[in-house]
Amino acid sequence: DELHSQLVDCLGERINGTFYHNSMIKTCLTKSPPDFARALHWYERMLARGVPVTARTFGKLIAAAASQGDVELAEEWLHEAEGQGVKIDLIAVSSIVSACAKAGDVKKADMWFEWALKHGIEPDLQMFVASIDARARRKDGIGAAERLEFALESGLKLDVAAFNAVINAFAAAGDADGAETWLQRAKQAGLTPDIMSYNIVLKSLARNGDRAAVRDWLRKVENDIGRPDAFSFTSALTAFAYHGDVEGAEQILSEMKAANVKPTRITFATMVNVCAKAGDVAGVERWTLAAQQSGFDPDSSFLAGKIDSLIKTGQLASAVQVMEEALESGEDANHIVFTNIIDGFARRGDTRQAINWFDRLVESGGWPNLRTYNAVLHAIATSRKPRPEMAEEWFFKAVQEGWKPDVISITNVILAHARSGRVTKAEAWLQNMVRWRITPNVFVYTALMTAYGTSRYDNANKAWDLLTRMIEENVSPSIETYNEVFKALGKGRNKTGSIEDLFAHILQSGLQPNTGTRSALTRILGADRLRKLYSKHRIDLESTSSGRRQRGGSRIGMRRGR
Numbered sequence: 001d002e003l004h005s006q007l008v009d010c011l012g013e014r015i016n017g018t019f020y021h022n023s024m025i026k027t028c029l030t031k032s033p034p035d036f037a038r039a040l041h042w043y044e045r046m047l048a049r050g051v052p053v054t055a056r057t058f059g060k061l062i063a064a065a066a067s068q069g070d071v072e073l074a075e076e077w078l079h080e081a082e083g084q085g086v087k088i089d090l091i092a093v094s095s096i097v098s099a100c101a102k103a104g105d106v107k108k109a110d111m112w113f114e115w116a117l118k119h120g121i122e123p124d125l126q127m128f129v130a131s132i133d134a135r136a137r138r139k140d141g142i143g144a145a146e147r148l149e150f151a152l153e154s155g156l157k158l159d160v161a162a163f164n165a166v167i168n169a170f171a172a173a174g175d176a177d178g179a180e181t182w183l184q185r186a187k188q189a190g191l192t193p194d195i196m197s198y199n200i201v202l203k204s205l206a207r208n209g210d211r212a213a214v215r216d217w218l219r220k221v222e223n224d225i226g227r228p229d230a231f232s233f234t235s236a237l238t239a240f241a242y243h244g245d246v247e248g249a250e251q252i253l254s255e256m257k258a259a260n261v262k263p264t265r266i267t268f269a270t271m272v273n274v275c276a277k278a279g280d281v282a283g284v285e286r287w288t289l290a291a292q293q294s295g296f297d298p299d300s301s302f303l304a305g306k307i308d309s310l311i312k313t314g315q316l317a318s319a320v321q322v323m324e325e326a327l328e329s330g331e332d333a334n335h336i337v338f339t340n341i342i343d344g345f346a347r348r349g350d351t352r353q354a355i356n357w358f359d360r361l362v363e364s365g366g367w368p369n370l371r372t373y374n375a376v377l378h379a380i381a382t383s384r385k386p387r388p389e390m391a392e393e394w395f396f397k398a399v400q401e402g403w404k405p406d407v408i409s410i411t412n413v414i415l416a417h418a419r420s421g422r423v424t425k426a427e428a429w430l431q432n433m434v435r436w437r438i439t440p441n442v443f444v445y446t447a448l449m450t451a452y453g454t455s456r457y458d459n460a461n462k463a464w465d466l467l468t469r470m471i472e473e474n475v476s477p478s479i480e481t482y483n484e485v486f487k488a489l490g491k492g493r494n495k496t497g498s499i500e501d502l503f504a505h506i507l508q509s510g511l512q513p514n515t516g517t518r519s520a521l522t523r524i525l526g527a528d529r530l531r532k533l534y535s536k537h538r539i540d541l542e543s544t545s546s547g548r549r550q551r552g553g554s555r556i557g558m559r560r561g562r
Helices: 002-016 018-029 036-049 055-067 071-083 090-102 106-118 125-137 141-153 160-172 176-188 195-207 211-224 230-243 246-258 265-277 281-293 300-312 316-328 335-347 351-363 370-382 388-400 407-419 423-435 442-454 460-472 479-489 495-508 515-525 527-536
Strands: none
Touching: 018 036, 018 055, 036 055, 055 071, 055 090, 071 090, 090 106, 090 125, 106 125, 125 141, 125 160, 141 160, 141 176, 160 176, 160 195, 176 195, 195 211, 195 230, 211 230, 211 246, 230 246, 230 265, 246 265, 265 281, 265 300, 281 300, 300 316, 300 335, 316 335, 335 351, 335 370, 351 370, 370 388, 370 407, 388 407, 407 423, 407 442, 423 442, 442 460, 442 479, 460 479, 479 495, 479 515, 495 515, 515 527
């Protein structure tokens, strides 16, 4: 306002022009954050004084709203422009598509993309990349590739960034092969993939836990680019965290040092995570100290690793003590740290303490995420006295907080009903997965199979049907799945034939009986018959708790045996 007064004295009537008002709107919007209220004031002043509004006027307003991720506000300004008879330019529409992409709203991004085409606005590279990025955020590699093909057909000259967006879409979906294919397509298009292109593929391989492929890809980066960077090596470490392979991870760090690439805070945090996954408490301490010696103050990720390593080694009390000391000293403890504690109690089925720490997270100002809710659900489902109504209550509590349930969420609700012997309810929740667009996996089916094994009634036929469904859907049953099938078959008729055939099929599929198998079969067959069955298939019943199989053995196929 002070500037405006000075300009009035200097410029006189010229301050009533479009250029001047657009400049004032731009000034309001370049603040951080943009001052939309003040920009609106200047816009309304233009209208009140009859100053012509232009595409530049609305372009600034739309772009500023889009940059803040406020798609609705950007759309409102676009419609306002249409109402004023102003033709919107490419930059404004491209900004809206970008905002939709950041929000992961593919449908709306496509709507505005098509709107641009309909109104004679030729999409530029930025708009295509934004449209592709929207699909990447939805893990839609095929959709991203189709959009890029459209760009190529349009004769648009693409850069590496456009191909990287497609590579990232496949990588986000866990399709490392698809990501690598599009890196090669970039080369075929006459482009030179950059380090980011290679790192996206590398990160995808690491997420899949493919250590051999990660090592090969590091060599490829070195041969094609010159040398991997800190992000390359740190991403590679993720594959070793997947397996808790401390020795392998340390070899990667040795290569990083030999390449004269300095580790970052995230590098050290990832090493702490590797050790935590392995339950290596000393390793966590060692790498936390190494981070400090390199000038990095350990953040919440280091604390989370320490707590996780203690929990994995059965030291829950020590983990809680570390957490209490951290909270007392004012150390940063985010939702990940709290969730690790909650998960520790969940593994013991201690619902009361799991909920107590959930409440403490909320009281501390933290925001529980879906993993936090799933940890509480797991505590409820695995407690000595599971409470299915409480499990459902927590499930919908997560939904009300805006979280989309995943396969773990529904598995725990099914398990709570299953362990309570509520077969019908457990089956109904399996059907609910269609509503939530979640594909059942082996854990879901095993949870439902637990209902059949736990029920007092004869559910042998249902167990067979579910097992058949799994196989038809290419979901490989685990030994735990079969153990629950045995329990269900034990309550049905024609026990011996079907159970012995199923046991032979398990061995044929490469699975090894464990203590759960032994326990279930002992109840059905008795100790003497079990010993004969194991002997027939050359399995040493006594040598290990898992039942070590000798060479050779039967290859009898599975029959339904109702």
